[in-house]
Amino acid sequence: MMIDYAILGLLSWKPLTGYDVKRVMQDSPFLYWSGNNNQIYKALMRLLENGFVTNEIQYQESAPNKKIYSITESGMSELLRWVMSEEPEVPEFKKTFLIQLSWAGCLETEKVEELLARYEKIMTQQLAMRRE
Secondary structure (H helix, E strand, O other), X not given: OHHHHHHXXXXXXXXXXXXXXXXXXXXOOOOOOOOOHHHHHHHHXXXXXXXXXXXXXXXXXXXXXXXXXXXXXXXXXXXXXXXXXXXXXXXOOOOHHHHHHHOHHHOOHHHHHHHHHHHHHHHHHHHHHHHO
16 A cells, blocks of 8 residues: 555654654645544555554543554565566646646746746745745
């Protein structure tokens, strides 16, 4: 299941709670997942049962306890196996800008440069916000 590998990928960066996984997926323009919490927690349980992740309970006095998930060596091996074995998909054009860019060849060079400059400005602003 794709969500399993997305979660393994996130956990390869750093240990996370299920809530953190959901938040990263919702906030990322690349890892967006429209599923519900149930799907994420079911995937985490599957990964735990398969030995691809471990979890550690972090006890808290003033809030509910947290389960922090970490990728195991076998989880990292499985992630790398999947990355190398899956056939790449043809990308879907879901972004308006990519569709606009497809027909930018109809524009004068000056207008294409203006379009790209506007896109660069937006991406630079988004990058700066994410860094904060």
